[in-house]
Amino acid sequence: MIGKKVNALRKSKGLTLQRVSALSGLSVAFLSQVERELTSPSVSSLANIARALEVAPSYFFPPPASNGLLVRSYARQPFQMDDADVTYARLGGDFEKRNLEPLFVTYPPNYSSEESSHVGEEFYYVLDGQLIITLSGTRYTLNDHDSIHFSSEEKHQIQNCREVPVHLIAITTPTLLG
Numbered sequence: 001m002i003g004k005k006v007n008a009l010r011k012s013k014g015l016t017l018q019r020v021s022a023l024s025g026l027s028v029a030f031l032s033q034v035e036r037e038l039t040s041p042s043v044s045s046l047a048n049i050a051r052a053l054e055v056a057p058s059y060f061f062p063p064p065a066s067n068g069l070l071v072r073s074y075a076r077q078p079f080q081m082d083d084a085d086v087t088y089a090r091l092g093g094d095f096e097k098r099n100l101e102p103l104f105v106t107y108p109p110n111y112s113s114e115e116s117s118h119v120g121e122e123f124y125y126v127l128d129g130q131l132i133i134t135l136s137g138t139r140y141t142l143n144d145h146d147s148i149h150f151s152s153e154e155k156h157q158i159q160n161c162r163e164v165p166v167h168l169i170a171i172t173t174p175t176l177l178g
Helices: 002-012 017-024 028-035 043-052
Strands: 087-090 101-107 121-128 131-135 138-142 147-151 156-160 166-173
Touching (some): 017 028, 017 043
């Protein structure tokens, strides 16, 4: 789904894979695999692609299940965006000039992200499970009802080292995982 949208948007803007590569800092081979749905971009890679194509990362995902403000639990549309089966569901409304992206996130057992950094802020509140976040080499272990708030520009890695999923509320800026 994401790859097809990337491909269609790139072509509608008259951009080559080489140009998007130069603008995003991602390889042509990787971008080609994304467009052909052979791989899915990580959060930070998708943010780079969105920036190169001059759209918000939210362009690539289902719209929030809301009337603009209220989001009903039964109307949420879970989605995945990376190879690790991390599941997201948008919790926020959809209105102009919003800055926050609240998400319900499920990290699968034995998950480990790549280390990344990007523009913005991240806030996590662990509902159940244990999440390990490494920020610039310092490791933080979050258990049920613990929270952490940090600048996304700091190098960070997320891990679930347990055999059960971790469920949490994440709030990010800019909107949708950017």
